[in-house]
Amino acid sequence: MKYQFLVDEAFKAMENAYAPYSNYHVGACVLTKDGTKFIGANIENASFGATNCGERSAIFAAYSHGYRQGDIEAIAIVTDGKILAGPCGICRQVLSELLNDETRILLSNGQEFADKTIDDLLPMRFTKEDVL
Numbered sequence: 001m002k003y004q005f006l007v008d009e010a011f012k013a014m015e016n017a018y019a020p021y022s023n024y025h026v027g028a029c030v031l032t033k034d035g036t037k038f039i040g041a042n043i044e045n046a047s048f049g050a051t052n053c054g055e056r057s058a059i060f061a062a063y064s065h066g067y068r069q070g071d072i073e074a075i076a077i078v079t080d081g082k083i084l085a086g087p088c089g090i091c092r093q094v095l096s097e098l099l100n101d102e103t104r105i106l107l108s109n110g111q112e113f114a115d116k117t118i119d120d121l122l123p124m125r126f127t128k129e130d131v132l
């Protein structure tokens with residue numbers, strides 16, 4: 001599989017998750033078109049509302065370094081859950097604005113694997129075109 005290395009990087013990032021409340025660990029890795037990788041992990045907080053998901057951590061890191069929508073080739077999002085999980089609703093909304101429609105979104109829990117686009121994960125989404 002072409003993006004196995006990206007999934008492997010996401011699993012390494014998952015080791016850095018701070019999840020003392022849920023014990024549900026998430027790792028993510030963004031791959032830019034120039035080959036740069038940005039990792040993220042879920043970082044929980046006792047207030048719960050201040051928790052940041054792994055995929056948002058990774059995509060925010062890429063954007064913080066100046067990369068934008070057209071620069072991103074793929075993102076791998078992995079968990080240690082028993083079933084294959086997709087991003088939460090907040091992350092789907094964030095990814096829908098910060099990724100292109102063609103960006104590959106690779107999901108894995110180590111046993112199952114899925115290769116999606118944002119249109120698969122969030123059809124008929126609310127976009128900046130709706131508010132501009």
Ligand SMILES: [Zn+2]
Pocket residue numbers: 053054087088089090091092
């Ligand atoms: Zn999320």
